[in-house]
Amino acid sequence: xxxxxxxxxxxxxxxxxxxxxxQRFEKVVGPVWPAKHPQIYAELGRLATEGLIRxxxxxxxxxxxxxxxxxxxxxxxxxLVDTDPAQALRFEPLLRxxxxxxxxxxELAAHLDRESASYRQLATTYREYADAxxxxxxxxxxxxxxxxxxxxxGARIYTALAEWAQWAAERSRSPAAGRTGED
Amino acid sequence: xxxxxxxxxxxxxxxxxxxxxxQRFEKVVGPVWPAKHPQIYAELGRLATEGLIRxxxxxxxxxxxxxxxxxxxxxxxxxLVDTDPAQALRFEPLLRxxxxxxxxxxELAAHLDRESASYRQLATTYREYADAxxxxxxxxxxxxxxxxxxxxxGARIYTALAEWAQWAAERSRSPAAGRTGED
DNA sequence: ACGGGCATGTAAGCGGTTACATGATTCG
DNA sequence: CGAATCATGTAACCGCTTACATGCCCGT
Numbered sequence: 001x002x003x004x005x006x007x008x009x010x011x012x013x014x015x016x017x018x019x020x021x022x023q024r025f026e027k028v029v030g031p032v033w034p035a036k037h038p039q040i041y042a043e044l045g046r047l048a049t050e051g052l053i054r055x056x057x058x059x060x061x062x063x064x065x066x067x068x069x070x071x072x073x074x075x076x077x078x079x080l081v082d083t084d085p086a087q088a089l090r091f092e093p094l095l096r097x098x099x100x101x102x103x104x105x106x107e108l109a110a111h112l113d114r115e116s117a118s119y120r121q122l123a124t125t126y127r128e129y130a131d132a133x134x135x136x137x138x139x140x141x142x143x144x145x146x147x148x149x150x151x152x153x154g155a156r157i158y159t160a161l162a163e164w165a166q167w168a169a170e171r172s173r174s175p176a177a178g179r180t181g182e183d
Numbered sequence: 184x185x186x187x188x189x190x191x192x193x194x195x196x197x198x199x200x201x202x203x204x205x206q207r208f209e210k211v212v213g214p215v216w217p218a219k220h221p222q223i224y225a226e227l228g229r230l231a232t233e234g235l236i237r238x239x240x241x242x243x244x245x246x247x248x249x250x251x252x253x254x255x256x257x258x259x260x261x262x263l264v265d266t267d268p269a270q271a272l273r274f275e276p277l278l279r280x281x282x283x284x285x286x287x288x289x290e291l292a293a294h295l296d297r298e299s300a301s302y303r304q305l306a307t308t309y310r311e312y313a314d315a316x317x318x319x320x321x322x323x324x325x326x327x328x329x330x331x332x333x334x335x336x337g338a339r340i341y342t343a344l345a346e347w348a349q350w351a352a353e354r355s356r357s358p359a360a361g362r363t364g365e366d
Numbered sequence: 367a368c369g370g371g372c373a374t375g376t377a378a379g380c381g382g383t384t385a386c387a388t389g390a391t392t393c394g
Numbered sequence: 395c396g397a398a399t400c401a402t403g404t405a406a407c408c409g410c411t412t413a414c415a416t417g418c419c420c421g422t
């Protein structure tokens with residue numbers, strides 16, 4: 001039940017339509033919590049009938065902007081404060097790592113090099129974004145400060161993954177059984 | 184479609200029953216790819232009818248051990264070598280971080296302290312496991328070497344998250360707008 | 367006028383969880 | 395003999411994705 005709280009959280013920043021929220025999910029929260037438009041529209045419907053959000057205005061081409069209600073704001077706060085986060089990190093590349101022994105060492109090294117490069121790329125993107133925020137490019141609203149913290153997590157995680165993949169690539173290239181005192 | 188390849192990968196180590204595989208998922212691969220028994224039994228059924236695995240032996244209490252076929256081994260190798268990993272990292276705690284601005288600074292700091300402690304705990308658990316493997320406690324089979332690499336990823340990611348949460352906690356405690364030259 | 371993006375939805379199907387159900391075997 | 399654990403499955407439901415479907419508005 002995280003999507004509903006994600007939507008409530010975004011609506012806490014101000015009114016938005018299903019379309020707007022779909023864009024936000026695609027661009028900003030997508031990397032940690034993907035959501036496509038059919039699911040978003042469906043959930044908005046449910047949230048509205050439960051009174052956690054309401055239609056704030058209707059615009060051109062049937063656009064409906066929703067705003068969060070007091071009940072909705074209370075609910076997202078309750079979620080943040082009273083429930084503790086589900087500790088599962090679903091990540092396919094790490095599932096694969098359990099089965100690396102099924103690959104030839106050279107295939108594996110090549111795979112890990114590519115992987116490392118792509119993590120490194122993500123890490124620099126997040127790092128640049130963080131720097132831009134620190135320069136004040138997006139202002140210093142509370143929301144922006146939270147985004148700054150989220151971006152920092154992205155930068156750190158992908159840095160760690162890039163280094164891990166590189167470490168693993170070197171390990172897979174080094175003669176099979178030399179296992180003491182590397183890294 | 185990652186569960187099927189996870190099952191094939193585990194079966195590549197040797198024959199196992201649905202029950203065995205459920206235990207393995209719960210204990211070892213669960214943290215990156217959770218799977219409950221009904222899903223596993225269902226998938227094993229499908230894999231068997233597709234000829235990627237076959238019943239190897241039947242034991243007490245209706246136990247059925249499956250073994251991987253040549254086709255199955257080819258399929259898991261194909262997955263590892265030819266397809267590139269789905270780059271989405273589904274992680275609720277990071278979704279929450281987008282909405283930290285909805286929490287009171289002291290609530291937030293307390294939340295992050297707890298979070299940091301639990302990541303640190305996970306990191307040390309993985310690190311100890313890694314050390315045990317390096318000491319040779321589990322032998323040096325290729326499978327064990329892969330597990331070693333997977334565990335390293337866990338240790339690094341949770342270390343990064345622990346440091347991130349601590350950084351964020353300090354940031355949330357420090358007077359609202361002091362934003363240059365910390366960390 | 368028309369193409370692209372805005373905007374909302376429905377339907378079918380897969381992936382995954384929870385609850386229900388059953389029975390065999392082993393160990394103390 | 396009873397409890398724990400081994401062992402397999404079914405049914406209902408929810409979460410999520412993919413494909414289908416429709417139409418409006420704005421800019422060139």
